[in-house]
Amino acid sequence: MTTKTNPGNFFEDFRLEQEIRHATPRTVSAGDAALYTALYGSRFAVQSADSFARQLGLPAAPLDDLLAFHIVFGKTVPDVSLNAVANLGYAECRWLRPVYPGDSLHSVSRVIGLKENSNRKTGVVYVRSTGYRGSEAVLDYVRWVMVKKRDESAAIRQEHVPQLAGRVAPEQLQVPAGLDFAHYDWGLAGSPHAWEDYAAGEKIDHVDGMTIEEAEHMLATRLYQNTAKVHFDQFRQGREKLGRRLIYGGHIISLARALSFNGLANAAFIAAINGGRHVNPTLAGHTVYAWSEVLEKAELPGRKDVGALRLRTLALKDQPAAGFPDKDAAGKYPDCVVLDLDYWVLMPRQS
The missing domain is CATH 3.10.129.10 (Hotdog Thioesterase)
Incomplete structure (x- = not known):
């Protein structure tokens, strides 16, 4: 057979x-x-x-x-x-x-x-x-x-841990071909805040929360044709430690990005992800909140209409972001933090 x-x-x-x-x-x-x-x-x-x-x-x-x-x-x-x-x-x-x-x-x-x-x-x-x-x-x-x-007991013949860059350099960021922010409509975009209005060290509470339903996270994962067993098979997952289907980490990234509109409405494109960690698992029924910190600002070569912001966005479960929950001095995250994402966005400039 x-x-x-x-x-x-x-x-x-x-x-x-x-x-x-x-x-x-x-x-x-x-x-x-x-x-x-x-x-x-x-x-x-x-x-x-x-x-x-x-x-x-x-x-x-x-x-x-x-x-x-x-x-x-x-x-x-x-x-x-x-x-x-x-x-x-x-x-x-x-x-x-x-x-x-x-x-x-x-x-x-x-x-x-x-x-x-x-x-x-x-x-x-x-x-x-x-x-x-x-x-x-x-x-x-x-x-x-x-x-x-x-x-x-299987032996692993060759091991290697690659050295990865701590961040994507601003000069490596790609602006979409043909894009010109000179005629950007700030009113229709939903916010007057341009690249110039943000400062390194600034923290933004995105305020809103979104509760995850079981059917939604499975529907999303199927949309991407992602077949990982941990997201779908309750029969198997019921025998694991958490006893529940795990939510695809990308689902949390998309929720955090959508929530970030309130405070970063003109972050029109994600240009790069420098690093990211799924810190704690998320399950259906959890409510996701998010906050962001501006890590860095960068001008782009030859461009006056667009600049780059390096952001760090943390997604939280069942914890509003007003207090900006974060890891402690020893690097330990509180249980409410589920995502820590470091990334670059492209934002229109006013000058």
Whole structure:
């Protein structure tokens, strides 16, 4: 008897420099964008209206940057993290080109690091994944994920932990082709605050909260064709420590981004993710809040219409953000913190 089903890769199946060409290519549509809006309520103007985007020199409203990220990410899951315990972090993530309805995306990953855990039951796999539209790269990022071993006694032939940049340099940030913020409509965008109005060290409470429903997080994860078992299979998860389906970490990133509109409405594009950690698990029924800190401001070479803000956004569960909950002097996070994300956004300038 033969088996034709795919059990997914376990930690000992990966090899350094292994290249994985992922199934399945995906043509994205306006329907995907509409469903994404229904799930998160994002209100950023450039991604909401063709008319607004065309006024800035773009051919149409691009897909939300995180929707593109999740679709590219979702392609990698059956090969990289089907047997994951947890997705641990991100680095060196850059959006290279906007994605528009009608574009077809596919993903390719390369294994750049392997490190077995001391319990010998799991190991950490580092991959650099790239999303393509035809032959054009639209997104490139590194992530690391803890994956179960099939056989605890299996020997790992070669291990390596890659050295990753602490941040994407401002000169590496890509401004979408054709974009010109000279005719930006501040009223329609929803806020008068430009790049000049923010200062390093400033903290912003995004005020609003959003409660996660069980059906919503599973619907979102299916939208991205992410097949990780921990998000769907209550029969299996009921036998694990938490006893519940875990919410896809990207779902929390998108919620935090949508909530950040209140205070950062003109952060029109995410240009890069410098680093990110899923600090504590989130389950259905939790209410997510968020706050952000401005870490750095940067001018972009040859551009007077747009600048970059480096932000650190923390997402919280069942804890309003007014007190800006954060890790202590020893680096320990309170239980309410579920996400710590360091990223660059592009914002129009007034001068």
